[in-house]
Amino acid sequence: MSGILGIWNSQQPSPWEAMLSDLTVLGRDGQGSWHDPSIGLSLGRSQLFNTPESCLEAPVVEQDGCVLVWDGRLDDRETLLAGRTQVPDAQLIIESYRRWGVDSLRHLVGEFVFILWDASQDLLFVGCDPVGNRTIAYVWDGNTLLLCSRVLTLLLHPQVSHEFDEGYMAHTICDAWAHPAEITPFQAIKRLRPGYGLILQSGRLQQRQLAKLAPTSYDLRDSPETYFEKFWYLLNQSVRDRLRNYRPVCTTLSGGLDSTTVTVALLNHLSNLEAFSVTTERYAAIDESEPIQAFLDRYSQVKWHSINCDDAWVLSEPWEQLPLPDDPFTSCVVPMHLRMMQEAQKLGFGLIFDGEWGDEFCYIFWRDRIQVGDWQFLWQQLRSPGNRRSFVLQDLILPNCPKPWQTQWMMSRLKLRNLAPQWIQSTYLAQIQQTQVAEQLAMKSFGLDRVKALNQEIEDASFVGTMQVHRLLRSAHQLEYTSPLRDQRVVEFANRLHPSLQLDSNYQKVFLRHANRTTLPDAVRLRPKINYFDPLKYAGLGRGSQALELLEQAKQNSYLQEAIDFKQLENSLLSYRQSYEQDYRPDEPFHDGIANQLISTLGLANWLTQLDKKYLARKVI
Numbered sequence: 272m273s274g275i276l277g278i279w280n281s282q283q284p285s286p287w288e289a290m291l292s293d294l295t296v297l298g299r300d301g302q303g304s305w306h307d308p309s310i311g312l313s314l315g316r317s318q319l320f321n322t323p324e325s326c327l328e329a330p331v332v333e334q335d336g337c338v339l340v341w342d343g344r345l346d347d348r349e350t351l352l353a354g355r356t357q358v359p360d361a362q363l364i365i366e367s368y369r370r371w372g373v374d375s376l377r378h379l380v381g382e383f384v385f386i387l388w389d390a391s392q393d394l395l396f397v398g399c400d401p402v403g404n405r406t407i408a409y410v411w412d413g414n415t416l417l418l419c420s421r422v423l424t425l426l427l428h429p430q431v432s433h434e435f436d437e438g439y440m441a442h443t444i445c446d447a448w449a450h451p452a453e454i455t456p457f458q459a460i461k462r463l464r465p466g467y468g469l470i471l472q473s474g475r476l477q478q479r480q481l482a483k484l485a486p487t488s489y490d491l492r493d494s495p496e497t498y499f500e501k502f503w504y505l506l507n508q509s510v511r512d513r514l515r516n517y518r519p520v521c522t523t524l525s526g527g528l529d530s531t532t533v534t535v536a537l538l539n540h541l542s543n544l545e546a547f548s549v550t551t552e553r554y555a556a557i558d559e560s561e562p563i564q565a566f567l568d569r570y571s572q573v574k575w576h577s578i579n580c581d582d583a584w585v586l587s588e589p590w591e592q593l594p595l596p597d598d599p600f601t602s603c604v605v606p607m608h609l610r611m612m613q614e615a616q617k618l619g620f621g622l623i624f625d626g627e628w629g630d631e632f633c634y635i636f637w638r639d640r641i642q643v644g645d646w647q648f649l650w651q652q653l654r655s656p657g658n659r660r661s662f663v664l665q666d667l668i669l670p671n672c673p674k675p676w677q678t679q680w681m682m683s684r685l686k687l688r689n690l691a692p693q694w695i696q697s698t699y700l701a702q703i704q705q706t707q708v709a710e711q712l713a714m715k716s717f718g719l720d721r722v723k724a725l726n727q728e729i730e731d732a733s734f735v736g737t738m739q740v741h742r743l744l745r746s747a748h749q750l751e752y753t754s755p756l757r758d759q760r761v762v763e764f765a766n767r768l769h770p771s772l773q774l775d776s777n778y779q780k781v782f783l784r785h786a787n788r789t790t791l792p793d794a795v796r797l798r799p800k801i802n803y804f805d806p807l808k809y810a811g812l813g814r815g816s817q818a819l820e821l822l823e824q825a826k827q828n829s830y831l832q833e834a835i836d837f838k839q840l841e842n843s844l845l846s847y848r849q850s851y852e853q854d855y856r857p858d859e860p861f862h863d864g865i866a867n868q869l870i871s872t873l874g875l876a877n878w879l880t881q882l883d884k885k886y887l888a889r890k891v892i
Contacts, residue, residue, distance in 0.1 A: 528626075
């Protein structure tokens, strides 16, 4: 990805070169700036060449009275090209703006975010795609507008407060994972929501939703085979658009449906392909080598790279040698992904396909089940003593209640479940706005249909932040990842699928299984979904030295001292480690709730330590 930067009407001298240099990690193929002192506007980009046409673009594009910096890739270009060839995407963005104005956002398909200045209208326009593939951070104080691909880069500007957003931190510290849309770790910095635009004109800033995913509209007019054919048509179109790339292409390959489906689609366009898989010998029950080999036996044109991750334990990332992410989120997949990135970079690849959003493609809700007469599901829910009360209350009654009632119920549930980790200080819990946390959890839990669920996911600040962490690490290895299943056209197709095509009493993801009847071996197609990563999570906490080192870091952090009882945190970690050595059984969950809480707390402590070293203590001239 490229890094873009914009500053309008700065009230203090801007450290422009330092800020633009901080974006070099996102793009190293070109860098340029544009300044107009008469209007107080500066635009810049650290550029990554990601398509053949991007090599024809200057870092800052000036055309038809517009100035543009942007990041991403446009798809479905035929509707905009009008028979032309070798037209850069930046030109198409400007042409679309000239034709439709700010409504151009709904006419563009792809992964993109841009800043566009139109001098004739005295208008600065910022927009991003409606699926959330790209975003931008911004600061607006009523006089100055700062825009940047990275949150932390904005901290280098003297007008930006370093004060944390307490709501964001409360969700993170309490492991609530329902962060409101737009927020970042810093109170002054927001992120643009998917499909929204910022419009600055005559000194006034407004934010508008300009593009969105099409609403659910179930369709069952044709035979199932017709929908399978339509799926492959759209997936192949998505893959073809993504193969318009400047750099060598490879793919990830697991033993599951999502990545194998994408790999099959790639082979419809490529005569050969290289694939990378995470494997393990130590945790044999979760190793996917067998279904992967079944896939490779059918598709011999795939050259396979096996990445052993026996000791890629959670919290083992070498953060001292990596750029600091904008958000303090880590997970058990990061060490494995880092190994894969290192190998792909070493072999010269630049674009990696994956199966991300395969789960979202197959989202199904109880209302969908009732709509198609899945009364067995309803009966099972009502029969089960453990599910009956929560199902009737949470799924049938509360979604139709006023929001204050929903919040009150969530508040009582938080207390009953003791959601916050046991090492959180009671004084801290008394200070934070628990009602606001409950409101966000209620919004995330009640009254969802498919499109609402997708929109909540792609806007949720914890989801956005996690995606940004992975994108930064990929950029640090000069890699881009892309998933054809996250293409807007594919997502909207899934939104229109009738629930009967997504439901089966024996299998999840039944649509993908049926769509792959002739393309995947049964060892993959009929394989039940497995949680692949948990043993590496438990081992990292139970045996890894990094967990103990991060515990000592946490004790030294002044911000966490107000929120955490470090003695209790230490006891909890040591107790977990002792229990792991004595009681852990392979292939079984092991105190999963407290494991996730420990990872969240220790990951936050590490992020705060690195933040102090790399940004807050940094002097910019």
